[in-house]
Amino acid sequence: MGFSVLTHPVAPRRDDPASDSLRLIQVGAGGMGRTWLSAIEANPDVELVGLVDLNTATAQAAASASGLDGLPIAGSLAGLLAEGVSADAVVNVTVPRAHHSVNTAALSAGLPVLCEKPLSESIAECLSMVAAAEQASSLLMVSQSRRYWRAVTALRGQLSLLGDVSSASCRFFKAPRFGGFRDEMPYPLLIDMAIHQFDLARYLIGAEPTAVFCHSYNPSWSWYAGDAAASAIFEFGENATFTFDGSWCAPGQETSWNGDWRFSAAEGSASWDGDSAPTAENAVGQALPADLRDEPEEVAGSLAEFVATLRQRESGAAGTPNGEAHTNVMSVAMVEAAVTSARTGRQVLLADVIEAGYRGALESEQDPGIRDVLASWSSVLDRVGLTG
Structure with a gap:
């Protein structure tokens, strides 16, 4: 059960950051959205190219407060992309119940996603998004920001x-x-x-x-x-x-x-x-001794690792960041299993929670391609790292 120490990768600086920045669209402009706007603004390896919120007035106010007047704004990700905004990735800061729709829309558009926690409120939706990321051969990462202290x-x-x-x-x-x-x-x-x-x-x-x-x-x-x-x-x-x-x-x-x-x-x-x-x-x-390294913390740390992982993948190197969707399912499963145990008064096996969620995902999935990916898994437990 011992482990090696992993440091959080930081994206390499470019000779000309302005021409080689990762272009981001942020979806969600509420209270946490403003926190992410500040993190994006402070990161020299990224550039915000669009902001999405169901309430475009909220998005406009957040953009103005961040000194981003003139930033393209829309009420949906599809709407912003239809306006011709070109991006490399999406940061999803919407409420949890909107994560599935936003993440799958971004992945289907060929855009990797950094999503606020929790990935979803249900294991079935988590697994659907994992399958969507596999179908798109793209990165879906969850910002478990407290890992970055x-x-x-x-x-x-x-x-x-x-x-x-x-x-x-x-x-x-x-x-x-x-x-x-x-x-x-x-x-x-x-x-x-x-x-x-x-x-x-x-x-x-x-x-x-x-x-x-x-x-x-x-x-x-x-x-x-x-x-x-x-x-x-x-x-x-x-x-x-x-x-x-x-x-x-x-x-x-x-x-x-x-x-x-x-x-x-x-x-x-x-x-x-x-x-x-x-x-x-x-x-x-x-x-x-406690080795307190000079690394970005909280959401800034999540963003830095997301960017670094995408850069690694661009160069052909394997990159699996903290919060990658397959393994992050287990953190959501811990919550669901604890709630189930509290409600029933009995011990709950995490494998049972995952397998029940998988059956629910297969039954409820509306996208034929994503359902085919789900059905192709020989073991959902292996997929989320619970066995093997």
Whole structure:
């Protein structure tokens, strides 16, 4: 279960960046859309050539606020492309329920996609998009931006020196008062937040989860309609366990938004408070340094790796970035499996969740070409990296 340390690739600089920039269309111009506009503007290896939003006034306001007056704007990706805008890739910052339609439209137009998390709210749609990427022979990458904290890279480096991880735990306690749709969700913590910690567990343990038991509940003082707290135990094969204990209505002594982590490994232990540099100690009590590298963080890190991967592929090199759609399905599956366990009160196997999603994808897929790709898979579990 040990792993080698991977650094996030950064796109090589060009002698003439203006002539060789990756031309991007961004779809989605809301609050998170403005965050992405800033990241794109700050990256010298990309150029924004168009902005899409169902509400073109929202897009125009976001463009103007970013100093992008005159940027081509449309209410749909198809509409922008029909206007003759030429691009190399799409950044999808729409709401999750729109990810499938936007991503498949971009892929069918020959454009690789960097998509905000989660890839989808259902495994069936995730698998449909994976098949669409295969049909297009193109890259579909999900921005799991918390993998790009410098502290996370340092923590992976420390864990690589400590051998196989046997147990990992994350405590997450916050008390945000969002208002709006989160207040009405049946499982707001699990569905809207926990994918960050679940995905980091996969990344830091260096293995895939196989089963989960989850108990969710709602404290008497909660301002959420659905369960705002949960405890989950994930099995990672036979030799590793990840426990998550969290709440979104826990005022006082709050943790970082990244959570508070501890790892026990064959040759020592490591911990991270979610904000500071991680700490680690080997079996003889020797402290291991945290190598905090000067790398782009959060969405800037996602964007840099997306660009670097596309450049690698252009040169004929293999490139599989963090968040590539095939493997990212497992992070969505962790959420779905935890919710199913909380609802049923029983342990849930991740393989069962994936296989049920695959059957749903085959039954619901409307595109004959994508359905043919789905049907060609000899094992959906192999496809998402759960076996083999």
